[in-house]
Amino acid sequence: MTAAPAFDAARALQLAARTLDIEAAALAGVKARLDDAFAQATYTMLACRGRVVVMGMGKSGHVGRKIAATLASTGTPAMFVHPAEASHGDLGMVTPDDVVLAISNSGESDELNAIVPLLRRQGVPLLAMTGRADSTLARHADLVLSSAVEQEACPLNLAPTASTTAQIALGDALAVALLDARGFKEDDFARSHPGGALGRRLLVHVADLMRSGDALPRVDPGASFGEMLREMTGKGLGFTAVVDAAGRAIGIFTDGDLRRLIEKGGELRGLTAGEVMHPNPRTIADTALAVDAATLMERHRITSVIVVDADGRFVGALNTNDLMRAKVI
Template sequence: MSASSPIAIDAQAILASARRTLEIEADAVRALAQRQGAPFVAAVERLLACRGRVVVSGIGKSGHIARKIAATLASTGTPAFFVHAAEAVHGDLGMITAQDLVLALSHSGTTEELLTILPLARRMGAGILAMTGNPGSPLARLADVHLDTSVAREACPLNLAPTASSTSALALGDALAVACLQARGFGSEDFARSHPGGALGRRLLTHVRDIMRAGERIPKVHADAGMNETLAEMSAKGMGMTVVVDDENHAVGIFTDGDVRRLIARVGDIRQCTVRDGMSPQPRSIGPDALAAQAAAIMDEGRLNHLVVLDAQARLVGALHMHDLMAAKVV
């Protein structure tokens, strides 16, 4: 068939192939789960005891899986990085120290580059874990702990391309990372610190003080302020409201655009009114050290656009608008 010849599409055959692949890989992972035992526990114990970094290495498809396992370990509380086995042979071996633990991946267990660098890593004092599909392989024998990732067959119909075997190695790497995460008591806040740019990181690391409007940006007037002063303050600060304070800077009320409309509906001509005549007393508030996500929850529950920020002495220190939360990508 020439490169330009169209390929006939048989939808049923394509779906049957997809189901076969997924079933074979699912069966491989189920079988892998059933045979976990003492070696897995020993591997986790060594990961938890590692004083340096976990150096995950492989080549080819195993290298791709190794890179992902290193990233998963690092993001879940086990410091780790990936070293390409071929690069290690040509200088990157210097990245490994006596305090490190090497996790080597090779389905065959005969990868030449790994068999070259691992004895040298051991001579430095580093420990060695191995994940292979051949418990009798040179790499399995060389390791302090060997994890068997063998599969009955690959999903590839030729039984050649790494498919079920690479999925099994990836799943076992995830199992190691999660077991270490749970053993360390690694929580959502720890995870957020490893992911400060993500949505979870923003929700768990962003505090009210980080995004609130403070100082001269806070709209505020005293309770006896007239409507001209009050409306001028609201317009100048652009929050659609002003906080009403007493002489000690305690928030005694809030006056919003809605309060303006309600005051007009009630009295008509508001030019002789003071802000006290239309303010809503006891405004909802939050502390500056609270999480911004908590502020978002309060505002959502109360259908509020604003929150007053008070310190421990109930003094006004900031103001928060829903737009501030949106700009910070907390909501």
């Protein structure tokens, strides 16, 4: 069995710091070279009636997939097409309404350059992201975004490292410029990320989570103290709403109210719901966002809230456990 090579922790840290320094310098160089071509590329993608088709081979291809995903998630329809597969039929995915963003550090990728004439024949705008302004890809592109770096972070100056970092950063810069130009907002982001935390916070409404129907604790103002306690215990929400004949919640009685009455002493059995309730309870509309319900509960230090419809009728109840199960909080 071959022995593991000796490990030098100090050298590992030294190389890590060197890598970060090189990549930071690479990004500073990309920033310094930003010019009107970047603005024109952003406008070309913004005005595109189809999709931004991202292409790249090898490590540039991996970067391209990430850029396409970032664009798509921030409001710019985009997809990745592998250049080698494009030569074998996938080029049919590209239409004259699209824009192609071709990524190649050397600008001499055979698979990519083989399809450039076909793209030009279709009249598809071609944006090149490359490290060489004199490359074949750059010469045939409508616009060139420079991702050139002085050196790779790899000690052999071979493995794509700083160059791929520059490509990813340029792709992020395009995505940010485009989302700003589109007026892309939080709710737009949530619609493309419905399974994420932001999607849950911005797309889930109170009506989606609230208890309703027979699960709601409710009594009329004339209900006895015993009836009110049975309703609270049976529904398990820690409160009961006091509802008038029109179905509006005119008051609330909670577990905390019960404890305070007991501490005061006195006869409770003869009291009615209307006599012990808190009038004008906190309510929230069933059409409100669940995150607004969470904010309301936090602001007033309550664990449950009454839900009402557009006419002010008691239609639901929501507590912090419901919000936690839905991962709103």
